[in-house]
Amino acid sequence: MEECACLCGMGSSRGCRCPQKHQRPAETAAADGKPAQAEKHVEGDAAARCCAGSGGIASPMPPPLPPHCSLQDLPVEMLVEIFAWVPATDLPSLAQSCTKFHHTLHIDSIWRRRCQEEFGVRENLQNLEMIGMSYREVYTKLFPYRNILGLWQLDNSYRTLVNVVVDGLCITGWKYRPSFHTHVGGPIHFKPVFRICLTERKSATVECMEGPHNRPHNRQVRIQKDWFTTHCNQTYHRKDLAASLRDEWVRVLIGEDRQRYDLLTYRRLYLPPSHPDDLIRPGLFQYYLDDFGLKIAMLSFHGKYARVTDITGYSKKTLEIHLMRRIQLRDGEIFRYFNELSRVVQEIEEQVIREQQEDGTEESQGHGWQSPAQPSVGESRAAAWEEQPVPFVLPVGVHSRDQNYPRTCRMCFYGVDTLAIIGSSYLKSFPGVFILFDENHFGFIWRVEKCFFLYSRVQNTFQNVEAPSPQAFLEMLKNIQSMP
Structure with missing residues (x-):
């Protein structure tokens, strides 16, 4: 019984119901011999297999092993739901892990979720199909400009504000226009200063919206984490200054127009964090x-x-x-x-x-x-x-x-x-x-x-x-x- 206790792993022989084989006289006589000792080990192994996992209760057959499960065994519909919540920076690694993941990541609903969550894109699939684009292509074009979204301060003498947002299938930079003869509670007025079009088949293009009659023309953008610059080859922004002086808006932009319009620098602005104990909301x-x-x-x-x-x-x-x-x-x-x-x-x-x-x-x-x-x-x-x-x-x-x-x-x-x-x-x-x-x-x-x-x-x-x-x-x- 003590031997059975060790094989069952219960710690005590009392209460063990493991079936025991009675020793025959020949086995008792040969207790010190090698054949009997080997038989004992065989018998012990059988008892161990019998009692393993059953708490000392006999089982006719060993329990089945837990099934092996991985992401690859999940249906595609479930993988789509999982991948839609994965940060886009990790999706390329998933695509390279196996063929199934690679094909799954071509499903457009994954990229629609990423475009909405990261960039606020609200276009519907029908509009994209009309111009022959997918959300995956839209995301690919948005990603290089991810750091340009937000609120910025133009680094010049007037320190104008610029708000860069996703506007349909464009990224638009809206410049703050100071209000005259308006109550302080009135809305802020903005006008577009540049636009990044995402509907081009090859790559996104940057258009400058400033100048006479707002005629769009090419503009180059260099983006860093906390600042970006725009470079424009056109010079008629300044040539149009005399005509613009008739407009009351331009009185606050005179210092801005004296500067070089072909190279402008914008620095990022953060809004202040809020705490419940603040006197009012910042x-x-x-x-x-x-x-x-x-x-x-x-x-x-x-x-x-x-x-x-x-x-x-x-x-x-x-x-x-x-x-x-x-x-x-x-x-x-x-x-x-x-x-x-x-x-x-x-x-x-x-x-x-x-x-x-x-x-x-x-x-x-x-x-x-x-x-x-x-x-x-x-x-x-x-x-x-x-x-x-x-x-x-x-x-x-x-x-x-x-x-x-x-x-x-x-x-x-x-x-x-x-x-x-x-x-x-x-x-x-x-x-x-x-x-x-x-x-x-x-x-x-x-x-x-x-x-x-x-x-x-x-x-x-x-x-x-x-x-x-x-x-x-x-x-x-x-x-x-x-x-x-």
């Missing part, structure tokens, strides 16, 4: 600074501070909001007496200067900047909406270009607006009051100059604008501010 906002039309700024949160950074226009205006230095509204009466509001701002300003002197000017250099998408240590969004709105009236003597501002607000904070003019040595700071109206509007009052600026959220939606990491966004923001 993003792009429009406002008026001067008579050269609406400008676009970017609101982002960095721990104890919020930043509003200009990304268009001739100026480099950076508004720093101190979220730890809140100004009490007192039911809105503080706005009726501007001298009182000015006195509160001046006291905070003097306190900030003293702390900077004691701490080695750390605060003025932005030492409190956290990477975005981290919990704020200032006022949170929940706290903002718990506050009851109070009446807001523009203080007497404060002038504003836009009078259609909200009539209630929720919070106020101390802030400093720094203005620099691109291409000059002008640099000046304007302490004042940041006013939170609602999720889509905020304002700022310059204390000494008595100017009010209303910011309204940009309602346009953009694709491919997410930063790969908070650090990447912070690095991009610093590059904008350090741009000469």
Whole structure:
């Protein structure tokens, strides 16, 4: 019985029901001989086969082995569903692994999914069949231009925005056109500046859409991860400048037209990441600074501070909001007496200067900047909406270009607006009051100059604008501010 316990692997002979063969007298007499010993091993092997996998219970035959299964054994319909979710960069390796995979990857529904997921293509199969193309061909032509999609800043004196999107069977670059005589809440206007056609049989072609009458002509594009350049051989963009001056739009583009149109550089812009504790949702906002039309700024949160950074226009205006230095509204009466509001701002300003002197000017250099998408240590969004709105009236003597501002607000904070003019040595700071109206509007009052600026959220939606990491966004923001 002890021997049977070892063969069954149960650890004890008690309860083992393995059938045992009684030893004959001859076998007992030959217990020490080699033939008997060999027979014992044979008998043990038989018992092991009998009891293996059955927990000591006899089985008439060994259990079947699990069937061998691989992706190659799956039906084609199931492979199509699986491959449609595989990143396109891995599909070539799958195609080379076996003949079945190679033929399966020629099924167009796989590439339709990839075109939709990666590039937002919404063409239907019927439209493609009319021009004799497949989704596989469309994807092949889109792939070299995958890094050009998104939001960009033209690297020139005006820093125009360009949004590059998939538009049908084309990739179109849309340039921002500043609005005149329009409320800050109005839509952003864009016009096409270049187009990449994907319907050519051999390869995609790039067409320039600028110039008189928007006559398309060839343009070369060089694409990197965070920037791209366009090179145009035509020179009549500048020759048409005199006629364009009759249009009010071109007043903000004069600096752009003075530059060489044959070589333009665009730098990538990321939209700021959002965190539930941010005071409001970060993003792009429009406002008026001067008579050269609406400008676009970017609101982002960095721990104890919020930043509003200009990304268009001739100026480099950076508004720093101190979220730890809140100004009490007192039911809105503080706005009726501007001298009182000015006195509160001046006291905070003097306190900030003293702390900077004691701490080695750390605060003025932005030492409190956290990477975005981290919990704020200032006022949170929940706290903002718990506050009851109070009446807001523009203080007497404060002038504003836009009078259609909200009539209630929720919070106020101390802030400093720094203005620099691109291409000059002008640099000046304007302490004042940041006013939170609602999720889509905020304002700022310059204390000494008595100017009010209303910011309204940009309602346009953009694709491919997410930063790969908070650090990447912070690095991009610093590059904008350090741009000469």
